[in-house]
Amino acid sequence: MGTTVSTTSNEKIWDGGNKPLNASYGKMMMWFFIVSDALTFSGFIVSYGFARFKYANSWPIADEVFTHVPFMHGQELPMIYVAFMTFVLIMSSVTMVLAVDAGHKMNKAKVTFYMFLTIIGGIIFVGSQAWEWATFIKGDYGAVKTKGGNILQFLDSETSKRVSVSDFAFLYSSSRDQHEKYNGIWYREEATLPSFSVEEVIAGMEASPNIVIRTQNLDENGHKTVLSREESLNILKSTGVSVVNGANLIENEYGVPLFANFFFFITGFHGFHVFSGIVLNIIIFFNVIIGTYEKRKSYEMVEKVGLYWHFVDLVWVFVFTFFYLV
Protein backbone atom coordinates (compact mmCIF):
# COMPACT_ATOMS: atom_id res chain seq x y z
CA MET A 1 0.00 0.00 0.00
CA GLY A 2 1.08 3.54 0.21
CA THR A 3 1.29 4.80 -3.29
CA THR A 4 -0.26 4.39 -6.66
CA VAL A 5 3.02 2.80 -7.77
CA SER A 6 3.32 -0.76 -6.53
CA THR A 7 4.33 -4.09 -7.92
CA THR A 8 2.48 -7.26 -7.10
CA SER A 9 5.49 -9.52 -6.87
CA ASN A 10 7.57 -9.70 -3.73
CA GLU A 11 10.91 -9.91 -5.48
CA LYS A 12 13.40 -7.11 -5.01
CA ILE A 13 13.57 -4.56 -7.81
CA TRP A 14 16.92 -3.17 -6.77
CA ASP A 15 18.91 -3.59 -3.63
CA GLY A 16 16.63 -1.27 -1.69
CA GLY A 17 13.53 -3.15 -2.74
CA ASN A 18 10.31 -1.35 -3.50
CA LYS A 19 10.85 1.19 -0.74
CA PRO A 20 14.51 2.14 -0.53
CA LEU A 21 15.44 3.91 2.71
CA ASN A 22 12.01 2.87 3.97
CA ALA A 23 10.40 5.77 2.13
CA SER A 24 7.88 5.25 -0.63
CA TYR A 25 8.56 6.36 -4.19
CA GLY A 26 6.41 9.49 -3.93
CA LYS A 27 7.89 10.70 -0.65
CA MET A 28 11.40 10.08 -1.90
CA MET A 29 10.75 12.13 -5.03
CA MET A 30 9.28 14.92 -2.93
CA TRP A 31 12.47 14.96 -0.86
CA PHE A 32 14.57 15.14 -4.03
CA PHE A 33 12.50 18.07 -5.21
CA ILE A 34 12.74 19.79 -1.83
CA VAL A 35 16.54 19.52 -1.75
CA SER A 36 16.87 20.98 -5.25
CA ASP A 37 14.35 23.73 -4.50
CA ALA A 38 16.18 24.52 -1.27
CA LEU A 39 19.31 25.10 -3.35
CA THR A 40 17.41 27.45 -5.68
CA PHE A 41 16.18 29.47 -2.73
CA SER A 42 19.58 29.51 -1.11
CA GLY A 43 20.96 30.83 -4.40
CA PHE A 44 18.54 33.74 -4.15
CA ILE A 45 19.12 34.42 -0.47
CA VAL A 46 22.89 34.13 -0.71
CA SER A 47 23.04 36.51 -3.67
CA TYR A 48 20.98 38.88 -1.54
CA GLY A 49 23.70 38.48 1.09
CA PHE A 50 26.30 39.24 -1.59
CA ALA A 51 24.53 42.51 -2.44
CA ARG A 52 24.30 43.42 1.24
CA PHE A 53 28.00 42.89 1.80
CA LYS A 54 28.75 44.84 -1.36
CA TYR A 55 26.62 47.79 -0.18
CA ALA A 56 27.39 47.24 3.50
CA ASN A 57 27.40 50.96 4.32
CA SER A 58 24.37 52.07 2.32
CA TRP A 59 21.78 49.27 2.39
CA PRO A 60 18.22 50.40 3.32
CA ILE A 61 17.08 49.59 6.86
CA ALA A 62 14.18 47.12 6.57
CA ASP A 63 12.59 48.44 9.80
CA GLU A 64 12.15 51.84 8.17
CA VAL A 65 10.70 50.41 4.95
CA PHE A 66 8.19 47.83 6.16
CA THR A 67 6.32 49.84 8.77
CA HIS A 68 2.77 49.53 7.53
CA VAL A 69 -0.09 47.51 8.94
CA PRO A 70 -3.49 47.36 7.21
CA PHE A 71 -6.19 49.54 8.84
CA MET A 72 -3.52 51.35 10.93
CA HIS A 73 -2.99 54.24 8.61
CA GLY A 74 -0.15 56.64 9.32
CA GLN A 75 1.32 54.69 12.22
CA GLU A 76 4.84 53.35 12.12
CA LEU A 77 4.73 49.76 13.30
CA PRO A 78 7.84 47.95 12.05
CA MET A 79 7.86 44.14 12.11
CA ILE A 80 4.29 43.73 13.34
CA TYR A 81 2.69 42.75 10.05
CA VAL A 82 5.51 40.42 8.95
CA ALA A 83 5.38 38.76 12.36
CA PHE A 84 1.67 38.23 11.81
CA MET A 85 2.33 36.71 8.37
CA THR A 86 4.98 34.41 9.83
CA PHE A 87 2.57 33.29 12.50
CA VAL A 88 -0.18 32.61 9.93
CA LEU A 89 2.19 30.43 7.92
CA ILE A 90 3.36 28.51 11.00
CA MET A 91 -0.28 27.97 12.02
CA SER A 92 -1.15 26.63 8.57
CA SER A 93 1.86 24.33 8.83
CA VAL A 94 0.47 23.05 12.13
CA THR A 95 -2.99 22.38 10.68
CA MET A 96 -1.29 20.60 7.78
CA VAL A 97 0.64 18.29 10.10
CA LEU A 98 -2.58 17.67 12.05
CA ALA A 99 -4.24 16.68 8.76
CA VAL A 100 -1.39 14.25 8.06
CA ASP A 101 -1.79 12.84 11.57
CA ALA A 102 -5.55 12.42 11.08
CA GLY A 103 -4.78 10.72 7.75
CA HIS A 104 -2.66 8.12 9.52
CA LYS A 105 -5.68 7.38 11.70
CA MET A 106 -7.91 7.17 8.55
CA ASN A 107 -10.17 9.90 9.95
CA LYS A 108 -11.68 11.46 6.84
CA ALA A 109 -13.70 14.17 8.62
CA LYS A 110 -10.67 15.51 10.48
CA VAL A 111 -8.44 15.44 7.39
CA THR A 112 -11.05 17.46 5.51
CA PHE A 113 -11.35 20.01 8.31
CA TYR A 114 -7.62 20.51 8.80
CA MET A 115 -6.92 20.67 5.05
CA PHE A 116 -9.57 23.37 4.80
CA LEU A 117 -7.89 25.41 7.58
CA THR A 118 -4.52 24.98 5.86
CA ILE A 119 -5.88 26.36 2.60
CA ILE A 120 -7.44 29.33 4.41
CA GLY A 121 -4.11 30.05 6.13
CA GLY A 122 -2.30 29.95 2.80
CA ILE A 123 -4.78 32.33 1.22
CA ILE A 124 -4.43 34.80 4.11
CA PHE A 125 -0.65 34.67 3.71
CA VAL A 126 -0.67 35.26 -0.05
CA GLY A 127 -3.19 38.08 0.38
CA SER A 128 -0.95 39.72 2.98
CA GLN A 129 2.00 39.44 0.67
CA ALA A 130 0.04 41.06 -2.16
CA TRP A 131 -0.80 43.91 0.20
CA GLU A 132 2.87 44.25 1.19
CA TRP A 133 3.84 44.43 -2.47
CA ALA A 134 1.21 47.06 -3.21
CA THR A 135 2.37 49.21 -0.27
CA PHE A 136 6.01 48.79 -1.24
CA ILE A 137 5.40 49.70 -4.90
CA LYS A 138 3.28 52.72 -3.99
CA GLY A 139 5.85 54.02 -1.50
CA ASP A 140 5.10 56.69 1.07
CA TYR A 141 7.49 59.65 1.39
CA GLY A 142 9.13 59.88 -1.99
CA ALA A 143 12.78 60.82 -2.53
CA VAL A 144 15.17 62.46 -4.99
CA LYS A 145 17.59 60.44 -7.09
CA THR A 146 21.08 61.81 -7.74
CA LYS A 147 23.28 61.62 -10.82
CA GLY A 148 25.15 58.70 -9.26
CA GLY A 149 21.90 56.80 -8.70
CA ASN A 150 21.84 57.41 -4.95
CA ILE A 151 18.72 58.36 -3.02
CA LEU A 152 18.19 61.53 -0.96
CA GLN A 153 15.35 61.44 1.56
CA PHE A 154 13.84 64.37 3.43
CA LEU A 155 13.61 64.94 7.16
CA ASP A 156 12.11 67.53 9.44
CA SER A 157 15.16 68.83 11.37
CA GLU A 158 13.09 69.60 14.50
CA THR A 159 11.28 66.31 14.94
CA SER A 160 13.79 64.30 12.83
CA LYS A 161 10.83 62.51 11.28
CA ARG A 162 10.57 61.74 7.56
CA VAL A 163 8.75 64.31 5.43
CA SER A 164 6.87 63.50 2.28
CA VAL A 165 8.06 65.28 -0.89
CA SER A 166 4.47 66.21 -1.73
CA ASP A 167 4.16 68.04 1.62
CA PHE A 168 6.67 70.77 0.84
CA ALA A 169 7.41 70.79 -2.92
CA PHE A 170 5.77 73.51 -5.02
CA LEU A 171 3.71 72.38 -7.95
CA TYR A 172 4.24 74.75 -10.87
CA SER A 173 1.44 74.82 -13.35
CA SER A 174 3.92 74.97 -16.22
CA SER A 175 5.02 71.37 -15.79
CA ARG A 176 5.76 69.42 -18.96
CA ASP A 177 3.23 67.17 -20.68
CA GLN A 178 3.72 63.43 -20.68
CA HIS A 179 5.10 62.23 -24.02
CA GLU A 180 2.64 59.68 -25.33
CA LYS A 181 2.20 58.01 -28.70
CA TYR A 182 -0.68 60.22 -29.77
CA ASN A 183 0.97 63.57 -28.96
CA GLY A 184 4.60 62.91 -29.83
CA ILE A 185 6.70 60.62 -31.93
CA TRP A 186 4.35 57.72 -32.59
CA TYR A 187 6.88 54.92 -32.19
CA ARG A 188 8.37 56.12 -28.92
CA GLU A 189 7.14 56.31 -25.36
CA GLU A 190 8.60 57.60 -22.15
CA ALA A 191 8.21 56.40 -18.58
CA THR A 192 5.49 58.02 -16.51
CA LEU A 193 6.63 61.47 -15.37
CA PRO A 194 7.34 61.80 -11.64
CA SER A 195 4.85 63.73 -9.54
CA PHE A 196 7.27 66.65 -9.10
CA SER A 197 10.34 67.94 -10.86
CA VAL A 198 13.59 68.56 -8.99
CA GLU A 199 13.20 72.34 -9.49
CA GLU A 200 9.89 72.18 -7.65
CA VAL A 201 11.50 70.25 -4.80
CA ILE A 202 14.34 72.81 -4.58
CA ALA A 203 11.89 75.72 -4.54
CA GLY A 204 9.83 74.00 -1.87
CA MET A 205 12.88 73.22 0.23
CA GLU A 206 14.13 76.80 0.08
CA ALA A 207 10.73 77.97 1.30
CA SER A 208 10.55 75.62 4.30
CA PRO A 209 13.59 76.21 6.54
CA ASN A 210 13.41 73.06 8.66
CA ILE A 211 13.74 70.48 5.88
CA VAL A 212 17.07 68.65 5.72
CA ILE A 213 18.34 65.75 3.66
CA ARG A 214 19.22 62.25 4.74
CA THR A 215 21.59 60.31 2.47
CA GLN A 216 21.60 56.54 2.13
CA ASN A 217 25.04 56.21 3.75
CA LEU A 218 25.12 54.61 7.18
CA ASP A 219 27.22 56.04 10.01
CA GLU A 220 29.17 53.86 12.44
CA ASN A 221 26.04 53.26 14.56
CA GLY A 222 24.09 51.97 11.58
CA HIS A 223 21.92 55.08 11.21
CA LYS A 224 21.47 57.02 7.98
CA THR A 225 23.62 60.16 7.70
CA VAL A 226 21.69 63.43 8.10
CA LEU A 227 23.18 66.49 6.38
CA SER A 228 23.12 70.07 7.63
CA ARG A 229 20.80 72.60 6.02
CA GLU A 230 23.51 74.12 3.74
CA GLU A 231 24.88 70.74 2.72
CA SER A 232 21.34 69.57 2.01
CA LEU A 233 20.56 72.47 -0.35
CA ASN A 234 23.96 72.07 -1.98
CA ILE A 235 23.71 68.39 -2.69
CA LEU A 236 20.12 68.71 -3.93
CA LYS A 237 20.99 71.53 -6.35
CA SER A 238 24.21 70.00 -7.63
CA THR A 239 23.26 66.33 -7.98
CA GLY A 240 19.48 65.87 -7.92
CA VAL A 241 18.05 64.58 -11.20
CA SER A 242 14.56 63.19 -10.58
CA VAL A 243 11.88 62.54 -7.98
CA VAL A 244 11.26 58.88 -7.15
CA ASN A 245 8.00 57.60 -5.72
CA GLY A 246 7.67 54.02 -4.55
CA ALA A 247 9.61 51.19 -6.12
CA ASN A 248 10.12 49.40 -9.41
CA LEU A 249 12.92 47.28 -10.85
CA ILE A 250 14.98 50.31 -11.94
CA GLU A 251 14.79 52.66 -8.98
CA ASN A 252 13.15 52.94 -5.61
CA GLU A 253 12.75 55.60 -2.95
CA TYR A 254 14.24 53.39 -0.20
CA GLY A 255 17.85 53.34 -1.43
CA VAL A 256 19.98 50.89 -3.42
CA PRO A 257 17.95 49.66 -6.47
CA LEU A 258 18.96 46.04 -5.79
CA PHE A 259 17.01 46.20 -2.53
CA ALA A 260 13.68 46.38 -4.39
CA ASN A 261 14.82 43.85 -7.00
CA PHE A 262 15.66 41.28 -4.35
CA PHE A 263 12.44 42.05 -2.52
CA PHE A 264 10.42 41.37 -5.64
CA PHE A 265 12.33 38.27 -6.68
CA ILE A 266 12.71 36.54 -3.31
CA THR A 267 9.27 37.22 -1.84
CA GLY A 268 7.76 36.80 -5.31
CA PHE A 269 9.38 33.43 -5.84
CA HIS A 270 8.30 32.37 -2.38
CA GLY A 271 4.79 33.74 -2.90
CA PHE A 272 4.57 31.76 -6.13
CA HIS A 273 5.48 28.62 -4.17
CA VAL A 274 2.76 29.40 -1.63
CA PHE A 275 0.30 29.92 -4.48
CA SER A 276 1.12 26.59 -6.12
CA GLY A 277 0.99 24.97 -2.66
CA ILE A 278 -2.55 26.29 -2.24
CA VAL A 279 -3.54 24.89 -5.64
CA LEU A 280 -2.07 21.47 -4.75
CA ASN A 281 -3.80 21.60 -1.36
CA ILE A 282 -7.14 22.36 -3.00
CA ILE A 283 -6.75 19.41 -5.39
CA ILE A 284 -5.91 17.07 -2.51
CA PHE A 285 -8.74 18.59 -0.45
CA PHE A 286 -11.31 17.65 -3.10
CA ASN A 287 -9.76 14.20 -3.47
CA VAL A 288 -10.22 13.75 0.27
CA ILE A 289 -13.85 14.86 0.05
CA ILE A 290 -14.74 12.49 -2.78
CA GLY A 291 -13.09 9.65 -0.88
CA THR A 292 -10.17 8.82 -3.17
CA TYR A 293 -7.82 8.09 -0.28
CA GLU A 294 -10.49 6.27 1.67
CA LYS A 295 -10.74 3.82 -1.26
CA ARG A 296 -6.96 3.66 -1.55
CA LYS A 297 -6.81 2.93 2.18
CA SER A 298 -3.95 5.41 2.54
CA TYR A 299 -3.68 9.15 2.99
CA GLU A 300 -0.10 9.33 1.78
CA MET A 301 -0.89 11.99 -0.81
CA VAL A 302 -1.79 14.32 2.07
CA GLU A 303 1.60 13.57 3.56
CA LYS A 304 3.42 14.38 0.32
CA VAL A 305 1.64 17.66 -0.25
CA GLY A 306 2.26 18.32 3.45
CA LEU A 307 6.00 17.93 2.92
CA TYR A 308 5.87 20.59 0.22
CA TRP A 309 3.77 22.88 2.39
CA HIS A 310 6.17 22.62 5.33
CA PHE A 311 9.05 23.33 3.01
CA VAL A 312 7.38 26.58 1.93
CA ASP A 313 7.04 27.49 5.62
CA LEU A 314 10.69 26.57 6.17
CA VAL A 315 11.80 28.89 3.37
CA TRP A 316 9.71 31.73 4.80
CA VAL A 317 11.51 31.33 8.14
CA PHE A 318 14.75 32.12 6.32
CA VAL A 319 13.30 34.90 4.17
CA PHE A 320 11.87 36.48 7.32
CA THR A 321 15.25 36.42 9.04
CA PHE A 322 17.37 37.66 6.18
CA PHE A 323 15.01 40.19 4.69
CA TYR A 324 13.29 41.68 7.71
CA LEU A 325 15.49 40.99 10.76
CA VAL A 326 19.17 40.95 9.86
Added chain:
Amino acid sequence: MAEHAHKLEIFRGLIKFKSNTQKIIGVLILLSIVTLIEVVLGIYKPAALNESFLNLKLLNWVFIILTIVKAYYITWDFMHMRDETSVLRRVVVWTSVFLILYLTFILIQEGGYIFDEFYDTSNYIKTDF
Protein backbone atom coordinates in the same frame (compact mmCIF):
# COMPACT_ATOMS: atom_id res chain seq x y z
CA MET B 1 -0.91 1.57 12.60
CA ALA B 2 2.42 0.20 13.57
CA GLU B 3 4.38 1.51 10.62
CA HIS B 4 3.41 5.07 11.51
CA ALA B 5 4.92 4.95 14.98
CA HIS B 6 6.26 8.40 15.86
CA LYS B 7 9.18 9.28 18.04
CA LEU B 8 7.56 11.45 20.65
CA GLU B 9 10.44 13.09 22.47
CA ILE B 10 12.18 16.39 21.80
CA PHE B 11 15.24 18.01 23.45
CA ARG B 12 16.96 14.58 23.47
CA GLY B 13 14.26 13.05 25.65
CA LEU B 14 13.90 15.96 28.07
CA ILE B 15 10.27 16.42 27.03
CA LYS B 16 8.28 13.36 26.08
CA PHE B 17 4.80 13.74 24.64
CA LYS B 18 1.96 11.27 25.05
CA SER B 19 0.62 11.49 21.50
CA ASN B 20 1.65 12.87 18.14
CA THR B 21 -1.00 15.62 18.36
CA GLN B 22 0.45 16.75 21.68
CA LYS B 23 3.92 16.84 20.19
CA ILE B 24 2.66 19.03 17.33
CA ILE B 25 1.14 21.51 19.77
CA GLY B 26 4.37 21.43 21.81
CA VAL B 27 6.47 22.24 18.75
CA LEU B 28 4.02 24.98 17.77
CA ILE B 29 4.49 26.61 21.18
CA LEU B 30 8.27 26.34 20.83
CA LEU B 31 8.25 27.91 17.34
CA SER B 32 5.95 30.72 18.50
CA ILE B 33 8.23 31.52 21.43
CA VAL B 34 11.29 31.62 19.17
CA THR B 35 9.48 33.88 16.66
CA LEU B 36 8.37 36.15 19.49
CA ILE B 37 11.96 36.46 20.74
CA GLU B 38 13.09 37.33 17.21
CA VAL B 39 10.41 39.99 16.78
CA VAL B 40 11.11 41.58 20.17
CA LEU B 41 14.87 41.64 19.47
CA GLY B 42 14.14 43.02 15.99
CA ILE B 43 12.05 45.88 17.35
CA TYR B 44 14.22 46.86 20.33
CA LYS B 45 17.68 45.91 18.98
CA PRO B 46 19.49 45.79 22.36
CA ALA B 47 22.75 47.77 22.29
CA ALA B 48 24.56 44.96 24.11
CA LEU B 49 24.31 42.81 20.97
CA ASN B 50 25.75 45.53 18.73
CA GLU B 51 29.29 44.17 18.94
CA SER B 52 30.80 42.56 15.89
CA PHE B 53 31.89 38.93 15.72
CA LEU B 54 33.37 37.47 12.49
CA ASN B 55 32.29 40.56 10.53
CA LEU B 56 28.67 40.21 11.64
CA LYS B 57 26.83 41.82 14.55
CA LEU B 58 26.10 39.56 17.51
CA LEU B 59 22.40 40.37 17.08
CA ASN B 60 22.51 38.96 13.55
CA TRP B 61 24.24 35.83 14.81
CA VAL B 62 21.43 35.41 17.33
CA PHE B 63 18.87 35.75 14.54
CA ILE B 64 20.64 33.21 12.34
CA ILE B 65 20.96 30.68 15.18
CA LEU B 66 17.30 31.07 16.15
CA THR B 67 16.35 30.58 12.49
CA ILE B 68 18.31 27.35 12.31
CA VAL B 69 16.61 26.19 15.53
CA LYS B 70 13.23 26.87 13.91
CA ALA B 71 14.27 25.14 10.69
CA TYR B 72 15.38 22.10 12.69
CA TYR B 73 12.02 21.67 14.42
CA ILE B 74 10.02 22.28 11.23
CA THR B 75 12.03 19.63 9.38
CA TRP B 76 12.29 17.13 12.22
CA ASP B 77 8.76 17.26 13.58
CA PHE B 78 6.49 18.74 10.90
CA MET B 79 8.19 17.01 7.99
CA HIS B 80 8.69 13.87 10.15
CA MET B 81 12.42 13.73 9.53
CA ARG B 82 12.72 12.30 13.06
CA ASP B 83 10.82 9.21 11.92
CA GLU B 84 12.76 8.57 8.70
CA THR B 85 15.76 6.26 8.50
CA SER B 86 19.06 7.86 9.42
CA VAL B 87 20.41 7.37 5.89
CA LEU B 88 17.58 9.35 4.29
CA ARG B 89 18.10 12.04 6.93
CA ARG B 90 21.81 12.29 6.16
CA VAL B 91 21.31 12.28 2.40
CA VAL B 92 18.91 15.22 2.57
CA VAL B 93 20.51 17.28 5.32
CA TRP B 94 24.22 16.85 4.60
CA THR B 95 23.84 17.46 0.87
CA SER B 96 21.99 20.72 1.31
CA VAL B 97 24.02 21.93 4.29
CA PHE B 98 27.33 21.31 2.53
CA LEU B 99 26.30 22.94 -0.76
CA ILE B 100 24.65 25.92 0.93
CA LEU B 101 27.61 26.58 3.23
CA TYR B 102 29.95 26.45 0.24
CA LEU B 103 27.81 28.86 -1.79
CA THR B 104 27.46 31.20 1.19
CA PHE B 105 31.19 31.28 1.82
CA ILE B 106 32.06 32.03 -1.80
CA LEU B 107 29.50 34.76 -2.41
CA ILE B 108 29.80 36.50 0.95
CA GLN B 109 33.59 36.53 0.65
CA GLU B 110 33.31 38.04 -2.83
CA GLY B 111 30.74 40.62 -1.65
CA GLY B 112 33.12 41.75 1.08
CA TYR B 113 35.96 42.04 -1.42
CA ILE B 114 33.89 44.19 -3.79
CA PHE B 115 32.87 46.40 -0.87
CA ASP B 116 36.54 46.99 -0.04
CA GLU B 117 37.33 47.84 -3.66
CA PHE B 118 34.32 50.13 -3.99
CA TYR B 119 35.03 52.26 -0.96
CA ASP B 120 38.80 52.27 -1.17
CA THR B 121 39.50 55.99 -1.60
CA SER B 122 42.81 55.37 -3.34
CA ASN B 123 41.30 53.93 -6.53
CA TYR B 124 39.26 55.43 -9.31
CA ILE B 125 35.91 53.71 -8.87
CA LYS B 126 33.35 56.21 -7.61
CA THR B 127 29.81 55.49 -6.50
CA ASP B 128 28.90 58.97 -5.29
CA PHE B 129 29.21 61.76 -7.83
